[in-house]
Amino acid sequence: MKQLNILEPQEARLRFDNLRRQLEAEKADAALITDNANIYYLTGRVFDGYIYVALNGPEIYFVRRPIDLEGDGVVAIRKPEDMAQSIGLNMPQRLGMELDVTTWSVAERLKKAFEGAETINFSPAMRRLRSAKTPAEIEKIRQSGIRQERVYRRIPHLYREGMTDLELQVEIERISRLEGCLGQFRISGDSMELYMGNILVGENADTPTPYDFAMGGEGLDPSLPVGCNGTVIRPGDTVMVDVNGNYTGYMTDMTRTFIADHTSDLAAKAHQCSIEICHRMQTDARPGAEARSLYATAEAMAREAGLERYFMGHRQKAGFVGHGVGIEINEMPVIAPRSRDIIAPGNVIAFEPKFVIPGAGAVGIENTYCVGADRTECLTNAPEQFITLLA
Amino acid sequence: MKQLNILEPQEARLRFDNLRRQLEAEKADAALITDNANIYYLTGRVFDGYIYVALNGPEIYFVRRPIDLEGDGVVAIRKPEDMAQSIGLNMPQRLGMELDVTTWSVAERLKKAFEGAETINFSPAMRRLRSAKTPAEIEKIRQSGIRQERVYRRIPHLYREGMTDLELQVEIERISRLEGCLGQFRISGDSMELYMGNILVGENADTPTPYDFAMGGEGLDPSLPVGCNGTVIRPGDTVMVDVNGNYTGYMTDMTRTFIADHTSDLAAKAHQCSIEICHRMQTDARPGAEARSLYATAEAMAREAGLERYFMGHRQKAGFVGHGVGIEINEMPVIAPRSRDIIAPGNVIAFEPKFVIPGAGAVGIENTYCVGADRTECLTNAPEQFITLLA
Structure with a gap:
């Protein structure tokens, strides 16, 4: 097994902290990161899955593939709907999603997986962050x-x-x-x-x-x-x-x-x-x-x-x-x-x-x-x- | 200037006819083609823009770039909203869009440009067609x-x-x-x-x-x-x-x-x-x-x-x-x-x-x-x- 997040711990902390500052600016209580480039930015590697970043709470890495990743917050899933179980009662009220880079069909499916949450376009915030x-x-x-x-x-x-x-x-x-x-x-x-x-x-x-x-x-x-x-x-x-x-x-x-x-x-x-x-x-x-x-x-x-x-x-x-x-x-x-x-x-x-x-x-x-x-x-x-x- | 559609005319006709058969099957009266792969399929080249295919009516090629394309149905546009003018009174009631390959943000903007039309996901039809x-x-x-x-x-x-x-x-x-x-x-x-x-x-x-x-x-x-x-x-x-x-x-x-x-x-x-x-x-x-x-x-x-x-x-x-x-x-x-x-x-x-x-x-x-x-x-x-x- 390999560690999922291969950034230096301090570096990973810095990037997630900066992301949470964007969440605050957008008045969102969580972001769902889906894009390969942003997954790479936050972890130092590409995987097939999602990163759920709550304003108050640890990061959750939902991974479909590869099957050999482990670490704090790593949760194996088969489909987007599997995420709800891990997030449980802490479902977000206002969720940032990467709507500029996610296809319409995938975005709509993800929105359904977070039913009840208002969704906002978090792509501009991620672009600002990464700039x-x-x-x-x-x-x-x-x-x-x-x-x-x-x-x-x-x-x-x-x-x-x-x-x-x-x-x-x-x-x-x-x-x-x-x-x-x-x-x-x-x-x-x-x-x-x-x-x-x-x-x-x-x-x-x-x-x-x-x-x-x-x-x-x-x-x-x-x-x-x-x-x-x-x-x-x-x-x-x-x-x-x-x-x-x-x-x-x-x-x-x-x-x-x-x-x-x-x-x-x-x-x-x-x-x-x-x-x-x-x-x-x-x-x-x-x-x-x-x-x-x-x-x-x-x-x-x-x-x-x-x-x-x-x-x-x-x-x-x-x-x-x-x-x-x-x-x-x-x-x-x-x-x-x-x-x-x-x-x-x-x-x-x-x-x-x-x-x-x-x-x-x-x-x-x-x-x-x-x-x-x-x-x-x-x-x-x-x-x-x-x-x-x-x- | 160059001819936009560089397929043999008979070949282009065949592909558009097959596409219209998919429109009929989906009970849609038009499709808006946005994806590079499908634009290439229908024209033999890639351009930046859209192809509007009405069930009853000629194809319209809306082109942002390159600036040197010409031919029947070629219309220069700067932004998606410019399309409405050319389509005029023949706005579709049910429009096929490539929702599996278009980003959420672009798809929503295109939907607004065809306000009043019901939109359906035409990606599966295009996949069937191209198969x-x-x-x-x-x-x-x-x-x-x-x-x-x-x-x-x-x-x-x-x-x-x-x-x-x-x-x-x-x-x-x-x-x-x-x-x-x-x-x-x-x-x-x-x-x-x-x-x-x-x-x-x-x-x-x-x-x-x-x-x-x-x-x-x-x-x-x-x-x-x-x-x-x-x-x-x-x-x-x-x-x-x-x-x-x-x-x-x-x-x-x-x-x-x-x-x-x-x-x-x-x-x-x-x-x-x-x-x-x-x-x-x-x-x-x-x-x-x-x-x-x-x-x-x-x-x-x-x-x-x-x-x-x-x-x-x-x-x-x-x-x-x-x-x-x-x-x-x-x-x-x-x-x-x-x-x-x-x-x-x-x-x-x-x-x-x-x-x-x-x-x-x-x-x-x-x-x-x-x-x-x-x-x-x-x-x-x-x-x-x-x-x-x-x-």
């Missing part, structure tokens, strides 16, 4: 950044003349996996899909995508229309690499732009502008700053450089310039024009001010920053300038 | 099978002495991707997670997993507890390979067992039993057969061979021996003890009667079969016996 990372979480993200950087430094050596974007991506996938990349790319919600990462070469970067990523690409097949499309890498093309940085269960998000030989002056200018925006974001992303102001600053810098029409896409534009990152790739805060998020200590934010230059491709960088009380630190430290691919 | 593949769909699955077989035949040549399970998996991932594997592994629902596939070596096969897959494995990290765990492949171990067969948007599911040098007699016996069960399933999986009877037959064959305690897992057992496969890996029919599914022409079913033998590892095979009117055909034709890894 302020603990030091232990930041350390996991830092470790991913170190390993992702090691992979990015090797990318130029993977290139061979005549390679397609897919062929280069496959070699990057390979060294990432050998470095310990888990491959999995956790995304909140069910409409975004991606395999391992996005490599955009030349004009393919200007193909609109259905997904809510910063950049597009045609993809290899209309069933997964994003990313590389089999384009041969040619002199003059830019090669934007934005691949999976999940080495520890917590991700970093890093983009670098490589060039095969040379590129246009406009592309070079836009790339430099991206670097400058990132550095400015690092300076400005301080506790208390408004996410929307950060977006406005980034956009203004692109406009002042005369690059507005290429900023965050050319034919189709993304609606944000940065996003929280951690267990999932789309966490809070969101750096977008109408965002109401306020930057706070412990936020880990990927800034990706990118440009699509017709005739050249996508340029710019993306870094993951951690907002500390004293300074905002970059966790993705590969070289930022254009990197020439070696043949 | 009977059209000839064009079967051809896509067949093509995936051919390419997956090509990859599996090369696996012995990837092996080097002293390799870990991860190192072998990475090389299989690489040749799969170069063969055109899309990597993406579409799974209905949001609780199952996997990266690219599952390679189980030796004792690791006996580690229970939280996920609803046939086999387990510890995984590389508790954030994704399934599959390979860094075990070195040693003489006597079995190496079960069950990797992604999505080459066309439609998947095949195939498992083969490799051995490093030798294995135990018990493992060899169980492997032979798996092959025999598969062949029996191919014979028995005929239109009209009960899924639960197929399961019972498979289980009985394992029992008669004295292998019951190893069947479908040892420490933790899976609850099924087969499943439908197509756009997603967990389609209908489900071959399980309490399944009510009846085998029908056009079903594509993966049978995976597997065993976990303590001290050796996982053994057995998995094949994907297509149920035709005349015969049930195997679409995954790599050699079925143990395959020796070459060093």
Whole structure:
């Protein structure tokens, strides 16, 4: 048998205490946690089941699978209705549920299992909670950044003349996996899909995508229309690499732009502008700053450089310039024009001010920053300038 | 601009006609299709938006992104509430919605956008519809099978002495991707997670997993507890390979067992039993057969061979021996003890009667079969016996 909760006891306590503070703020007397990402957040592992967190009372871990978990509060169940027996007379009056990430059918069944309780949507509270990372979480993200950087430094050596974007991506996938990349790319919600990462070469970067990523690409097949499309890498093309940085269960998000030989002056200018925006974001992303102001600053810098029409896409534009990152790739805060998020200590934010230059491709960088009380630190430290691919 | 619906017009007509038959059966006058897998099924591509299918009236494609799609019935929208205007006075009275795969919050918002309409859960109807593949769909699955077989035949040549399970998996991932594997592994629902596939070596096969897959494995990290765990492949171990067969948007599911040098007699016996069960399933999986009877037959064959305690897992057992496969890996029919599914022409079913033998590892095979009117055909034709890894 294995201990269910594998976080350090003090760390687990901290996370549950913070969750209970959200319960108080929502005037709820319990939460039912159902989502893999949040189960992982609270226990350090994924299991099939639910975590019941009462405002006043110990946590209960209801586990369907695996069958080899034990520890305080672990209760084996077969179906959601089995939970009522353990909770008994202490049924909640107002129950927080993850309604933004649970399917309608499952949510309704869970509501019935807690008949009599008023239910509220606790997803926003969980997003707020997870947006302020603990030091232990930041350390996991830092470790991913170190390993992702090691992979990015090797990318130029993977290139061979005549390679397609897919062929280069496959070699990057390979060294990432050998470095310990888990491959999995956790995304909140069910409409975004991606395999391992996005490599955009030349004009393919200007193909609109259905997904809510910063950049597009045609993809290899209309069933997964994003990313590389089999384009041969040619002199003059830019090669934007934005691949999976999940080495520890917590991700970093890093983009670098490589060039095969040379590129246009406009592309070079836009790339430099991206670097400058990132550095400015690092300076400005301080506790208390408004996410929307950060977006406005980034956009203004692109406009002042005369690059507005290429900023965050050319034919189709993304609606944000940065996003929280951690267990999932789309966490809070969101750096977008109408965002109401306020930057706070412990936020880990990927800034990706990118440009699509017709005739050249996508340029710019993306870094993951951690907002500390004293300074905002970059966790993705590969070289930022254009990197020439070696043949 | 690109045509939105890229299916052959006759094929699109066939699928929409079949969907309308489900509407009639459910006494609904319209369905709102929201799920990527079903949008792909009806159009041949994924887009961000909705398909509104009225029983009497043309399809309407409501598209948020990408911005470059056109064609009959394509309407650009920014938010769900924009749909009402296009539907106008023909608002449905009884609307089918995909409540098993849409989050509670999104479903409630969509319901409000169709205020006044009674809503019903149309997910079971869509699952039924998609379980009977059209000839064009079967051809896509067949093509995936051919390419997956090509990859599996090369696996012995990837092996080097002293390799870990991860190192072998990475090389299989690489040749799969170069063969055109899309990597993406579409799974209905949001609780199952996997990266690219599952390679189980030796004792690791006996580690229970939280996920609803046939086999387990510890995984590389508790954030994704399934599959390979860094075990070195040693003489006597079995190496079960069950990797992604999505080459066309439609998947095949195939498992083969490799051995490093030798294995135990018990493992060899169980492997032979798996092959025999598969062949029996191919014979028995005929239109009209009960899924639960197929399961019972498979289980009985394992029992008669004295292998019951190893069947479908040892420490933790899976609850099924087969499943439908197509756009997603967990389609209908489900071959399980309490399944009510009846085998029908056009079903594509993966049978995976597997065993976990303590001290050796996982053994057995998995094949994907297509149920035709005349015969049930195997679409995954790599050699079925143990395959020796070459060093």
